[in-house]
Each structure stands twice: as structure tokens, then as C-alpha cells.
Amino acid sequence: MTVFVCAGCDAVLSGRLARVALPVHAHQKWGNGLLPVLMEPGTYAVDPEPSGPPWRPWSEIGEDEAAARGVFAPERALSFGPPGAIVIAPGDARGTVLIPDRCGGYCCGLDGRDGPNLACAQCGLPVAARVDDCSLWQSVWFAPNAVRALPDNQPTGRTTGWEWRKWQALPPVAPDGSWDPRWAAAVGAALAHLLAASEGTPVALPNGPVTDTFGHALDALLPAGTPAKTVALAGPGLPARESTRRILLVPRHPRTGERWLAPTTAETVPMPADAWKRLASPDEPLLLPVTGGLPDGVQRDDPLPRYPWQPLRPDWGVFLHTLARIPAVREPWLRGIYDRVKDHPYARPF
Structure with missing residues (x-):
């Protein structure tokens, strides 16, 4: 401390x-x-x-x-x-x-x-x-x-290990149906790294929350065609991915900020731990305290899932800030995306 x-x-x-x-x-x-x-x-x-x-x-x-x-x-x-x-x-x-x-x-x-x-x-x-x-x-x-x-040499009570089950997942949607700004920022930063890792070629996304999160933006920013690379989730608690043609979405440690090191040569894209866990465990139940009446092992089914009232728009400011600090942005195709978003920050997909 x-x-x-x-x-x-x-x-x-x-x-x-x-x-x-x-x-x-x-x-x-x-x-x-x-x-x-x-x-x-x-x-x-x-x-x-x-x-x-x-x-x-x-x-x-x-x-x-x-x-x-x-x-x-x-x-x-x-x-x-x-x-x-x-x-x-x-x-x-x-x-x-x-x-x-x-x-x-x-x-x-x-x-x-x-x-x-x-x-x-x-x-x-x-x-x-x-x-x-x-x-x-x-x-x-x-x-x-x-x-x-x-x-003061007192213990912090926080671990530096990858005890991912203790991490809190970040709900993407706020109670009023708008996207949580923390989610928009996490997606904006990860999108910048995803684009750099794609090398300007189409990528294949897995069905489910990863596609729901990044598909719209990548469709708008990358050319159409046969995917050259695939995107997958990787991290503690998930099976190893062994392909060099993969782009792995991995967590950053919530305390140290270190990127999880995949045991492969695949490229990695970092995400905040709470956003990564939401993608890795989208159906994880929300446990609520209850009093009396429910048998052991029964979980409440409320609150109901939150649904957004508009499509996800990654935070363009966080996207540009992150992309400007990736050396690959000096490549003409990626610099073109940077300049286009900078000049028209509210155009699709932002």
C-alpha cells in the first residue's frame, strides 16, 4: 500500500x-x-x-x-x-x-x-x-x-496472478439502454490493435459475442474478401490456440496492466480484463443475494438481460489515441484509416 x-x-x-x-x-x-x-x-x-x-x-x-x-x-x-x-x-x-x-x-x-x-x-x-x-x-x-x-509495506489484498475467476465482468449496456462508455473505450482500443494485426486483410470472427462486438466495425474498415486470419479469444481458463494465422484477444491484468502471454506465436490483441471476461464468459450468471424460499443450487433469473437501443459505436477518441501509438499506423493503408476517422469521427462505424 x-x-x-x-x-x-x-x-x-x-x-x-x-x-x-x-x-x-x-x-x-x-x-x-x-x-x-x-x-x-x-x-x-x-x-x-x-x-x-x-x-x-x-x-x-x-x-x-x-x-x-x-x-x-x-x-x-x-x-x-x-x-x-x-x-x-x-x-x-x-x-x-x-x-x-x-x-x-x-x-x-x-x-x-x-x-x-x-x-x-x-x-x-x-x-x-x-x-x-x-x-x-x-x-x-x-x-x-x-x-x-x-x-507502508502493508499487503494490498490484490493478487498479481491470473485468478480470472475473481475478475468482475463489465456489463456492456447501462441501465438506460445506452452503451457503457467503458465498453466503448475498451472496444475502441482493441479495435485499433485488431486492425494493425489484420495487416489490412479480411479476418474471420467466431460466431457470438466477438462478432457482435467487432464485426460491424471491421466490416466498415477492412476490405471484403476471403479472410486471411481468424480471430479467437485466448487467456486463462481457455484452451490454447496453436495457429500462427490467428489473432488472439487476450486480457490485460487488472493490477499490473501486463498482457497475457499466449503459449503460441500468434499475434495478440489486449483488452481490459473486465471487458475480456465479458466476451469469454457471456452467459456467466449474475448471482444476487436472496432470502428464503429457493432450494439449494437454484439461481434467480432476474434481472433480465439488458439490450441496447442503438448499435455499438466504439469510442473514436480512444481508437485514435491508441492507433497513433502503434508503429504500424505508418503503413499507408492504416494511416489512411487513421486520417479518415480523424477527419470524420462520427462516420460509420463510429
Whole structure:
């Protein structure tokens, strides 16, 4: 477990936290309403990329310098601030106060546009940005150079093993019938990797949830014809896949972020563990607490499955962000897809 303290005066700024993988939807913008809290209570994640000012436009950076940063397709601007921003749930923050002249936002709250808007209550050092505006996940982002991590050597209670049966599956559909934004982000990121692995040729999808999830988008972005590769699920608890002409959808570990290593030479496409489990175990029953009346072994059949009121639209922002960081995007056919989606982000299938 870790506690974060102010770099200026050592005041405690967080509760005791366990590190987990940075959510794929950490920087997502979705809809025009308020989104829930990004991080689970008692956890934190670290963004390896630079964040915050100074920003430089793509025209000043150039392809070689951007590629050295791990960005291989044009973006409007890149941050040249320090890497390693730390994100926590707002309820896990301690000992901070708002900075009144840095409380900018779009309409419903704060978006961190003015830099750190939280200061250490003890010494006044700007330490973090509170984000809670519409379309953004609610979070607190510690500036990496404003805090220090103090490990307390206490066990986290979270395993680094592949105990996939303990993972929570992500329901794709929200209670109101809309697609869950976390699902749209997970699909958008995986779609970018799927396209790169396809090498621009048609792929065959297995019947069922994988086709339901990716079929519409791949039909729109890849040419028609005889499939050159097949897509399959792989991971802990599933049988091994032995073909080199396969593309395997595999989970990222929810704590470490590591991609599951398939025991073959097949290409792998990572997905967040909760989304992967939903595809791997689509019929897993939702167990609900009940009181009296039901015999042993009988499960309730409610709530009824949720059905969406519109087709799945992968998150185009997450798709572009992910694709820009895959070296294969420099190939003309894939760069063409990137440019087309960037210029027309709401065209099919987005």
C-alpha cells in the first residue's frame, strides 16, 4: 500500500492506496452528462505519458521527434510536461483545498484546464487537478513533481496472478439502454490493435459475442474478401490456440496492466480484463443475494438481460489515441484509416 504526501511539507494528501493498471478510459470524453468516478476507492494508477503544459503543436514537433515519444501519427498537440501523473478517486484525497483562480471548466464542474486546482492545505503548494466536469470521469490527478509516494509495506489484498475467476465482468449496456462508455473505450482500443494485426486483410470472427462486438466495425474498415486470419479469444481458463494465422484477444491484468502471454506465436490483441471476461464468459450468471424460499443450487433469473437501443459505436477518441501509438499506423493503408476517422469521427462505424 502507498500513501502520497506533499513534496513541499510532507503533509498527507491521500489515504492508503493500492496500485492498479491505468484504465483505458482514463482520458475519455463521453456524451454531455456527468460521468462516475474513474478509480475504485483505495486504488491509484500512474499515467506513463507526459501531461500538462507546455504543449507543442504537431507542426513544431515533426515525425521523428514524435516517434521517439512513441506517437506515430499526427495529433493536434503533444504535452511536454512531466510524465507519471497519479490518478486517484476524489474521495481518497486528503488535506487539499481548491485554488479559486484555477477552477476553470466547460459548464458543470472543473476540467483541470488551468493546471493544478488543488493546493496542499498545510503549505499551499499546488499539488493536483480535480476533474468533475461533464463528459469527463471524476478524478484527482496528482502532479508527479508535487507529491512523494510513501510505501507502508502493508499487503494490498490484490493478487498479481491470473485468478480470472475473481475478475468482475463489465456489463456492456447501462441501465438506460445506452452503451457503457467503458465498453466503448475498451472496444475502441482493441479495435485499433485488431486492425494493425489484420495487416489490412479480411479476418474471420467466431460466431457470438466477438462478432457482435467487432464485426460491424471491421466490416466498415477492412476490405471484403476471403479472410486471411481468424480471430479467437485466448487467456486463462481457455484452451490454447496453436495457429500462427490467428489473432488472439487476450486480457490485460487488472493490477499490473501486463498482457497475457499466449503459449503460441500468434499475434495478440489486449483488452481490459473486465471487458475480456465479458466476451469469454457471456452467459456467466449474475448471482444476487436472496432470502428464503429457493432450494439449494437454484439461481434467480432476474434481472433480465439488458439490450441496447442503438448499435455499438466504439469510442473514436480512444481508437485514435491508441492507433497513433502503434508503429504500424505508418503503413499507408492504416494511416489512411487513421486520417479518415480523424477527419470524420462520427462516420460509420463510429
